[in-house]
Each structure stands twice: as structure tokens, then as C-alpha cells.
Amino acid sequence: xxxxxGLTFIVTVGRSGSTALSRVLGAHPDVLSLNEFYLSVRAxxxxxxxxxxxxxxxxxxxxxxxxxxxxxxxxxxxxxxYPRLEGTRFDASxxxxxxxxxxxxPHLSSDPDGVFDALAAEIQTWxxxxxxxxxxxxxxxxxxxxxxxxxxxxSAMSLSSVPWLRQTFPDAKFVHLYxxxxxxxxxxxxxxxxxxxxxxxxxxxxxxxxxxxxHPGLRLDPTAIPIELASLLGDTCDVDYLMGQRLPVxxxxxxxxxxxxxxxxxxxxxxxxxxxxxxxxxxVAEPRSSLTRLASFLEIEAxxxxxxxxxxVIDPGFSxxxxxxxxxDLRAVTECCAAATAVLAGHAVAxxxxxxxx
Numbered sequence: 189x190x191x192x193x194g195l196t197f198i199v200t201v202g203r204s205g206s207t208a209l210s211r212v213l214g215a216h217p218d219v220l221s222l223n224e225f226y227l228s229v230r231a232x233x234x235x236x237x238x239x240x241x242x243x244x245x246x247x248x249x250x251x252x253x254x255x256x257x258x259x260x261x262x263x264x265x266x267x268x269x270y271p272r273l274e275g276t277r278f279d280a281s282x283x284x285x286x287x288x289x290x291x292x293x294p295h296l297s298s299d300p301d302g303v304f305d306a307l308a309a310e311i312q313t314w315x316x317x318x319x320x321x322x323x324x325x326x327x328x329x330x331x332x333x334x335x336x337x338x339x340x341x342x343s344a345m346s347l348s349s350v351p352w353l354r355q356t357f358p359d360a361k362f363v364h365l366y367x368x369x370x371x372x373x374x375x376x377x378x379x380x381x382x383x384x385x386x387x388x389x390x391x392x393x394x395x396x397x398x399x400x401x402x403h404p405g406l407r408l409d410p411t412a413i414p415i416e417l418a419s420l421l422g423d424t425c426d427v428d429y430l431m432g433q434r435l436p437v438x439x440x441x442x443x444x445x446x447x448x449x450x451x452x453x454x455x456x457x458x459x460x461x462x463x464x465x466x467x468x469x470x471x472v473a474e475p476r477s478s479l480t481r482l483a484s485f486l487e488i489e490a491x492x493x494x495x496x497x498x499x500x501v502i503d504p505g506f507s508x509x510x511x512x513x514x515x516x517d518l519r520a521v522t523e524c525c526a527a528a529t530a531v532l533a534g535h536a537v538a539x540x541x542x543x544x545x546x
Contacts, residue, residue, distance in 0.1 A: 192220070192331050194338040196361040196486055197353050199455075201447045202344030202382065203375035204367040205468045205502070207267060210342045212479065212498040214295060218488045220327070220336030224267060224291040226353075227343035228252060241314030244322040249308065251284030254425070258380060259285070261424035263431075265381040267344070269294035277301045296334050306333075320356050338486055345385070347451025354454070360462075362455055363482065366448065366532055367468035369525030370510035370518065373441040383430055386439055437517055441524035448528035465535035475502040 200206045207223070214221035229248050239247075258264050259271050259280035270276060270290050278285045278301070286304060293300035310329060314322065327339045343349070353360065376382040455463055464485045471478040479498045483490035510518055 192327055192337055192339050194361070194487060195327065195357055195359070196338065196340045196363060197346065197350075197357075198340060198342035198363045198365055199346040199350055199353075199451060200342070200344060200365045201347060201367075201372060201376075201444050201451075203372050203379060204365050205471060206342050206344065206365050208501050208503060209365060209471070210295065210340075212494075212501050213340050213342075215497050216483075216488060216494055217335060218337050219486070220331045220334055220339045221295065222292055222327075222330070222339065222341040223295040224343050225288070225341050226346065226349060228255070228287045228290050228292055237319045238316050239319050239322060240316045241312050241322075244314065244319070244326075245308060245311045248288040248311070248326075249286045249304075251280075252287045252290065254384075255287075255290055256280040256284050257423065257425040258384070261426040261430075263380040263384070263425045263427035265379065267291055267381075270300060273300070296330070303333075323356070338488055340486065344381070345447065347447045347454075350451055350454040361464070361485065362458060362462065363464045363466050363485065364451065364455060365466045365468060365471075366535075368507075368510070369441060369444050369448070369529050370513070370521045371508065372444050373437050373521055373525070374509040374513065376440040376443065377435060377437045380427065380430055382440060382443070383433065383435055384425065386435055386443060387430075387433060389443070437513065438520045438524050441521040445525050445528040448531065452528075452531050465532075467532075467535070469507070471502055472504045472507055475499045 198206055198209065210221050210223045213219045214223075229252075255264075255268065257280075259268060264271055268290055270278070270285055270293075271280060273294065277283070278289060288307070289300050289304055293303050297303045307326075307329075311322075311326070314325065331337065331339060346353075347364070350362070353362075464482065466478065466482060475498055476495045479495055480490040483494075510521065513521065
């Protein structure tokens with residue numbers, strides 16, 4: 189089982205076309221595409237923590253209580269693939285759904301339970317080692333079984349996890365996939381996961397009476413939210429209750445802005461060959477050229493068949509969501525997004541200069 193030759197994280201606010209991009213990358217023979225791995229397994233332990241194989245396996249296999257609560261209450265996110273499959277072994281209401289099975293394994297195999305069993309038999313025999321080495325060996329195992337020499341992981345709301353990811357994987361590359369702020373805010377406001385995240389964040393702010401001690405990156409990181417808060421949701425996270433809460437769209441514009449500003453600050457000092465800003469608007473407008481640029485960054489071939497597949501998968505229908513807002517709401521959302529939008533505008537200018545130079 190040889191090591192993979194590259195590891196890249198696609199970091200994003202979410203609702204930015206990254207699920208479709210994961211699917212496109214998963215179709216490339218040289219890529220092992222890991223979908224929502226870190227969001228699912230809550231892998232935010234210290235990088236040098238020493239874990240046995242059994243302890244590491246529990247991180248992957250124990251159900252995510254908040255995700256199971258959402259499934260039981262009918263508030264499952266569209267990204268939760270496992271509960272929609274037929275003939276599977278695990279159930280949120282009885283056994284609980286293993287964290288790695290909820291989204292990651294179904295994207296790799298039509299038999300996620302079979303892969304789960306194979307991983308259980310393998311990982312629990314591993315000796316004690318630092319957590320970072322467990323992750324690398326897991327990636328190598330998955331690459332051996334599913335193909336690929338380059339690993340690309342993508343999780344929603346992962347911008348806030350950049351410090352931990354960089355510390356754990358100092359040689360990794362990063363792609364920041366970003367979308368227009370107002371459009372993203374509208375999409376987030378209609379999504380059960382982001383609505384729940386907003387409610388939890390608001391509750392944490394109320395509980396934290398000392399604003400000077402707040403750590404914005406931690407508050408924005410869904411993997412770092414105390415799992416004990418799951419009990420506050422009760423046994424089920426009711427979809428009608430969740431969608432019925434009054435959460436104005438500007439609330440999600442603030443979440444988008446905070447994530448962009450926090451994430452961009454952490455990515456700013458990466459060298460050019462380890463950081464690629466990727467605009468969702470450009471991906472939609474010119475999927476072949478955007479995917480070619482991404483392939484070059486990942487050091488994989490952009491053959492015509494793969495580019496044609498990507499062109500068919502990338503859906504332009506998600507553009508312009510903010511056009512449905514009232515003039516007042518659009519103005520408030522645009523103002524809230526202004527600072528982060530200005531940061532992202534710098535990427536567009538830089539990309540234009542590179543294109544002109546060529």
C-alpha cells in the first residue's frame with residue numbers, strides 16, 4: 189500500500205457548487221474524492237494525539253448525534269446520502285448511522301456497508317500512532333481500493349478548519365471555491381444544515397458573556413461545536429420547527445462574510461503553487477477552462493472525456509438566487525457582504541492579470 193502523491197482540500201463556505209465539483213473529481217481516474225469527510229467525523233483532535241487503531245476507528249464509526257437527530261426529525265440535509273439508500277444496515281432511529289457512512293462512503297461505493305466492514309477489520313488492527321499518520325494511512329488504503337493517486341477532500345463550512353488542516357497536513361494544497369455572497373446567503377437560508385448552524389451559533393453567543401474571549405474561527409467551525417449541545421435538540425430535530433424559525437437572510441450573509449474573512453486570512457500566506465482561488469461564477473460560465481486550471485493545480489490530466497463530463501454536471505441553474513429578494517433585503521445583504529466581497533474581488537483581478545500576461 190503505497191503513499192498517495194498529493195493531498196488537496198477544497199475549502200468553502202458551502203452552497204457553492206462544491207458537491208457537484210466533488211462528483212466531477214470523483215470521475216477522474218487519478219483522483220480519490222472524499223466527500224464531507226472531515227465534517228462528518230468531527231476530526232478536530234490535536235494533530236499529535238496518539239491514538240490506537242480502535243480509538244481512531246471510533247472517530248470514524250461512531251454516529252454523529254446531530255446528524256442522526258436531523259434524519260429522525262425529517263430535517264436531513266440533501267447531502268445525507270446513506271438514509272436514502274435501500275437495503276442498508278444502519279438506521280438513525282435504531283443503530284445510528286456511522287459518521288463515515290453518512291456521506292463519504294456512499295460517494296465511493298454502491299456498497300457502503302461492505303466498505304465499512306472492510307475498514308473496521310483493517311483499522312482496528314493498526315498500532316498506536318499520531319492521529320496525522322492514521323489519516324494518511326486511511327487515505328492510502330482508500331486510494332488503493334478505489335483508485336487515485338491524488339486525494340481531494342471537500343467539506344462544507346471548511347474555511348474555518350483551515351488552521352487545523354494546515355497544521356495536520358503541512359504539505360497539503362488548498363482550493364477555495366467561492367460563490368457570490370448574496371446568492372450564497374439565500375441558498376444557505378433555505379438549507380436545514382445552515383439554519384441549524386445559525387441557531388446553534390446564536391445560542392453559543394448568548395452563552396458566551398465575554399465577547400473578548402470569543403474565537404470566531406472556533407464558533408464558525410461545525411466540527412468544533414461541543415457535541416453535548418446535541419442533547420439540546422432533543423431526540424429529533426423537527427424540520428417544521430427548524431424551517432419555521434425566523435432567520436432573516438441577512439443572518440446568513442453575516443455567516444458567509446465571517447467565514448470568508450476568517451478563511452481568507454488563514455490562506456493568505458500560502459505559496460501560489462499550494463493555493464488556488466476558484467470562482468463558482470467562472471466554473472459555471474466556463475466549466476472546461478476552470479476544470480483545466482484545477483487539473484493543472486492538482487497535477488492531473490484534463491482529458492476531453494473528463495471535461496465533457498464536468499461540463500454536463502456543473503449546473504448553471506443555481507446562479508442569481510438573490511434576484512428574488514426585495515430591494516430592501518438585497519441592499520442589506522449586499523452591505524453585509526461588502527467587506528468579504530472586496531477580498532474576493534482581489535482574486536478576480538489577479539486572475540485577469542494572469543490571463544492577460546498569457
